[in-house]
Structures are given as structure tokens and as C-alpha cells.
Amino acid sequence: MVDAMTTSSTATTSAPAPEVDDDDFREILAQTRAFVRNVVVPREQEIADTNAIPDDIRNAAKEMGLFGYAIPQAWGGLGLNLQQDAELAMELGYTTLSLRSMFGTNNGIAGQVLVNFGTDEQKAQWLEGIASGEVVASFALTEPGAGSNPSGLRTKAVRDGDDWVINGEKRFITNAPLANLFVVFARTRPADENGTGIAVFLVPADTPGVQVGTKDRKMGQEGAWTSDVAFTDVRVPASALVGGSEDVGYKAAMVSLARGRVHIAALSVGQAQRALDESVAYAATATQGGNPIGNFQLVQAMIADQQTGVMAGRALVRDAARAWVEDTDRRIAPSVAKLYCTEMVGKVADLAVQIHGGTGYMREVPVERIYRDVRLLRLYEGTSEIQRLIIGGGLVKQAQRG
Numbered sequence: 001m002v003d004a005m006t007t008s009s010t011a012t013t014s015a016p017a018p019e020v021d022d023d024d025f026r027e028i029l030a031q032t033r034a035f036v037r038n039v040v041v042p043r044e045q046e047i048a049d050t051n052a053i054p055d056d057i058r059n060a061a062k063e064m065g066l067f068g069y070a071i072p073q074a075w076g077g078l079g080l081n082l083q084q085d086a087e088l089a090m091e092l093g094y095t096t097l098s099l100r101s102m103f104g105t106n107n108g109i110a111g112q113v114l115v116n117f118g119t120d121e122q123k124a125q126w127l128e129g130i131a132s133g134e135v136v137a138s139f140a141l142t143e144p145g146a147g148s149n150p151s152g153l154r155t156k157a158v159r160d161g162d163d164w165v166i167n168g169e170k171r172f173i174t175n176a177p178l179a180n181l182f183v184v185f186a187r188t189r190p191a192d193e194n195g196t197g198i199a200v201f202l203v204p205a206d207t208p209g210v211q212v213g214t215k216d217r218k219m220g221q222e223g224a225w226t227s228d229v230a231f232t233d234v235r236v237p238a239s240a241l242v243g244g245s246e247d248v249g250y251k252a253a254m255v256s257l258a259r260g261r262v263h264i265a266a267l268s269v270g271q272a273q274r275a276l277d278e279s280v281a282y283a284a285t286a287t288q289g290g291n292p293i294g295n296f297q298l299v300q301a302m303i304a305d306q307q308t309g310v311m312a313g314r315a316l317v318r319d320a321a322r323a324w325v326e327d328t329d330r331r332i333a334p335s336v337a338k339l340y341c342t343e344m345v346g347k348v349a350d351l352a353v354q355i356h357g358g359t360g361y362m363r364e365v366p367v368e369r370i371y372r373d374v375r376l377l378r379l380y381e382g383t384s385e386i387q388r389l390i391i392g393g394g395l396v397k398q399a400q401r402g
């Protein structure tokens, strides 16, 4: 079976040299693979039952640098580029998705806002803590009525002397119950011909007026937590405005989300590989009428469809990650990869349950958990419908521009 370890290469012709060379990266990938498969996979049921990542796994992830794999080395991270990030995500995706979620916001949607748009002072203040895992950062964009269309967000930030005062409600915020830092998108003026009027602020979770709601009860991904976050007269200094500009917020959100789409696509490939492996192992041994079910051609056909999806997804992820790193496509390719891979893993997980028969419908069977866990991938960081709008709309606009 072809998988991420056998074909990994980060060599490119026109991309900037990665901070981590191929030899070091191979070592990081091998260690991560061993951690995922030998340490986390055997504890998946415990994580599901307790709805928590055990402290020893959290600490091991910190020590391995997994809270900061995508943070530049200058700020204490491992400094992986997006091609390497995608290879790592295909490994992380092999186990419960809640593992990746624990450090996903630090490396991804929240951390990348600081990496790409923060001032040097803001980076110095926060990034080392984020990279080490001492700081958990959450990305607070979504609001009731402003999910797929974040430009409609209503959280407000009003200037008061040297400070900003923030009021508003956010929902479904990953890692909010654990967060030390909220990366909060807020409107400083109504949208006008100059832009969306959306800025982004760094708000420590212990700032008076920040209230984190109770943990959401979700369909899956036990061990990963989300909740509402309310901001009531939350006062932050001018230095909390990311990039020192009221105009970077919307762009920062869009860039972080686009980058994150390649990562989510890679995670989907990892989880699809796991569902496939579980399916093949089950089909090879479970019997009906004395025959292993894997001898039935209709079962083989399901496995063939799974394998085809996994391989196509992996190739697409690598292509999209390369296009990002080479800066040839940072808009359409991430959406294509996310759309295809998240839909693909949904189908692969569904087939995995089918191959397992009634057993696949039972709790404590990995494919049952995978089936529920992957449903989220088509919803967050842009639904499949939003990806289609970005792809189709983007191509038509390109043609209209000539």
C-alpha cells in the first residue's frame, strides 16, 4: 500500500528553501508516525471515553514540538513549510482527529495570523509560548449568522483613548475552554469601498469581560473541545491590534483559512488511510459462511474505491501544498484539495462502516468513530459549498479578467 512515508519529498524547483532539510524532516515524520501509531492509536478509546487527551500524550506532543511545527524556528517552532506540514498532517490524521485539534489552532488558523501579520513585538510576545504549547491560541471568527460569510460579523471594537473596547459573541471556537489567547476578529467600522472594516486583536483569555461558555456537546471528535466565547466591554491596549492596522483582519483570516485548507485536506487523507487499513484488515479476517468477506468481489470493489480515493487525495494534497509553497496558487488549489479530500474521506468512512457490516455501527469500533469524526471536515474552515464557490467563482473571474 502506498502511503505518506514512501513518497515524501519536499524538493521543489522554485520554492524558497525550507527551514528543515529533507533528512531532518524525514526524522520528524518518522518520530511522529511512531508516536501516532504506537502511543496514541492504542489510547483512542480512552480519549473517546473521557473526552480528553491524557496529560502524558499532551506533554509528549509538547516535547516533540508538535504545538509549533508550522511556527518559524526564529520563534521556537520546528519551521515546517506547508509541503512538510501536509506530510505531517497525513500522519497525524491516522489517529483520532482530536490529537491534531489539540495543537491545530496554534500551528494553523490562530498561529498563522501572528506569523504572517503580527508586528515583531507581537511575535516576540506570543509566538514562543505558542510554539512550545505553554500558550493555547484560539481563532475567534465565527458568530451566529456569520460563519460561511464572516464579512457579516458584528463583534465591534471601539477606540477609547489608547485602548480598544471589544463587544460581541463568538461560537464554535476550537480550544476555547483551554485557550490562553484569543485571536479575535472584530469590526472597527462598517464595510465601505475601502474594505470590510474588520480588524483582528490579540486578547488574553484572562482579560476582564472574556467569558468562555460551557463545552459544546458535539457529534464526534471527543477530546477536542469547542465553546462560545462572549466579549463584554473587553479592554485591550493599542498594541493588541494585529499588525498595528485596522485593515489586516479580513485578509489575515482569509490567508490563514486558505492555508489551513491544504492542512485539513491532508488530515482527511490520513484519516481515509486509517479507515481503509481498518477495512482491509477486517475484510481479510471476518468470515461469512466460512469465507473471509474480503473474498467477495463486491467487498473488494468497496476497498478499491477507498484506495482510489486515498491515492487521488494524497496526490492532490501534494500538488496543492507545492503550489502554495511556490506561490503559484494560494486560492483555488487549497479549496480544490479541501473539497475533494473532505468529501472523499466521508465516502471512504461510509464504505468502511459498510464493509464492517453491523459491527461498523457499534461504538468502540474505530470506523464508527471515524465516520462521525470526519463529518466535521466538510463543515469547518469553509463548507464544501463555499469551496465550490471559491473554485468556480475564481475560475470565472480569471477568465473575465482575460
Ligand SMILES: Cc1cc2nc3c(=O)[nH]c(=O)nc-3n(C[C@H](O)[C@H](O)[C@H](O)COP(=O)(O)OP(=O)(O)OC[C@H]3O[C@@H](n4cnc5c(N)ncnc54)[C@H](O)[C@@H]3O)c2cc1C
Pocket (backbone or CB within 6 Å): 138, 139, 140, 141, 142, 145, 146, 147, 148, 149, 171, 172, 173, 174, 175, 218, 226, 376, 379, 380, 381, 382, 383, 384, 385, 386, 389
Ligand atoms: C466543531 C467545530 C469547530 C469549529 N472551530 C472554529 C474555530 O476554531 N474558529 C472559528 O472561527 N470557527 C470555528 N467553527 C465554525 C465553522 O467554521 C463554521 O461552522 C462554518 O464555517 C459554517 O458556518 P455556519 O456554521 O454559520 O453555517 P452556515 O454558514 O449557516 O451554513 C449553513 C449551510 O448553508 C450553506 N451556505 C452558506 N452560505 C452559502 C452561500 N453563500 N452559498 C451557498 N451555500 C451557502 C453552507 O454551505 C451550509 O450548507 C467551528 C465549527 C465547528 C462545528
